[in-house]
Amino acid sequence: MRIRFGFVSQSWNLWDASPGKTLTYTRYKQMSPEDGRAKLLEVTHQNLASTLRTIHLCIANEIKVFRFSSSIVPLATHPEVKWDFVSEFGAEFKEIGDLVKRYGMRASFHPNQFTLFTSDKPHITENAVVDMVYHYEMLEAMGLADSGTINIHVGGAYGNKEAALERFYENIKQLPEHVFNRMTLENDDKTYTTEETLVLCEKLGIPLAFDYHHEYANPSSVSWEELLPRVYETWRGIGIIPKVHISSPISEKKLRHHADYVDLQFLTEFLKVVVGLGQDVDFMIEAKRKDEAALQLVEDVAAIRGVKRIGGATVEW
Numbered sequence: 001m002r003i004r005f006g007f008v009s010q011s012w013n014l015w016d017a018s019p020g021k022t023l024t025y026t027r028y029k030q031m032s033p034e035d036g037r038a039k040l041l042e043v044t045h046q047n048l049a050s051t052l053r054t055i056h057l058c059i060a061n062e063i064k065v066f067r068f069s070s071s072i073v074p075l076a077t078h079p080e081v082k083w084d085f086v087s088e089f090g091a092e093f094k095e096i097g098d099l100v101k102r103y104g105m106r107a108s109f110h111p112n113q114f115t116l117f118t119s120d121k122p123h124i125t126e127n128a129v130v131d132m133v134y135h136y137e138m139l140e141a142m143g144l145a146d147s148g149t150i151n152i153h154v155g156g157a158y159g160n161k162e163a164a165l166e167r168f169y170e171n172i173k174q175l176p177e178h179v180f181n182r183m184t185l186e187n188d189d190k191t192y193t194t195e196e197t198l199v200l201c202e203k204l205g206i207p208l209a210f211d212y213h214h215e216y217a218n219p220s221s222v223s224w225e226e227l228l229p230r231v232y233e234t235w236r237g238i239g240i241i242p243k244v245h246i247s248s249p250i251s252e253k254k255l256r257h258h259a260d261y262v263d264l265q266f267l268t269e270f271l272k273v274v275v276g277l278g279q280d281v282d283f284m285i286e287a288k289r290k291d292e293a294a295l296q297l298v299e300d301v302a303a304i305r306g307v308k309r310i311g312g313a314t315v316e317w
Helices: 025-030 033-060 085-102 122-141 161-174 194-204 212-217 224-233 264-277 290-302
Strands: 002-008 065-067 106-109 149-153 183-186 243-246 281-285 308-311 314-316
Touching (some): 002 290, 025 033, 033 085, 065 281, 085 122, 122 149, 122 161, 161 194, 183 194, 194 224, 212 243, 224 264, 264 290, 290 308, 290 314
Parallel strands (some): 002 065, 002 281, 106 149, 149 183, 243 281
Antiparallel strands (some): 002 314
């Protein structure tokens, strides 16, 4: 079985390559309409150029798993600004997507924690729909709408998990079907366990992006070893191999905080189970040192007896 390793949005090794440079609404409103539009175009161009540079770095290092920044287009979802970024930057998005497809990369997005469907406030659900559509539009502009995914957490419990989950079932219906079909859910480190998220995924037909670190911080009542085959099964519906989020805590006192690199010892038991299942899987590394951490973990895993490194960021067991 094979494991591919990837990272999140920005290379640690590239100079001035943030794909999420911002333009606040406050600053935007202080400008004239002409200057504001020019600044929107400038910042978006910078973010797309940085994303393209990072994709080229992935290609050079044979990294096949990558998460785009959610902040590529500033103010794209602000109700007073919403603008047609696809028409302005269609060629740039397509260039990035063409490279992703040509080199067999797997791409995804992960909207922020405010994109949730458990709230009892209608405007929060409406904003979540707008944000999910924005991410889908970026995938579509890159030509990746049939392969990329958009990952979110279940959301808050608001003092009553059962009621919050019922709201999720209802609120998620507001998503356009084509957007819903590209979403995944992730277990979180405080509220919704792997088991709770998995039940939701199985009921709705949504893949579960299992986070091992989150499971460690917020364990299910059923062991993750027992749940993992069911987690894998949720990916079958969209024809993509399972993806797992990997990181390790800074310390026991800072259990939920991601360390700079991934501690191989923290992963030992997890790797044994993964190998035992024999299912190819992709690891999204969420350590702070991003691409450095991903490539270091590849080296660490490849040094294990019986493991063969077959690419820059791929090993075979």
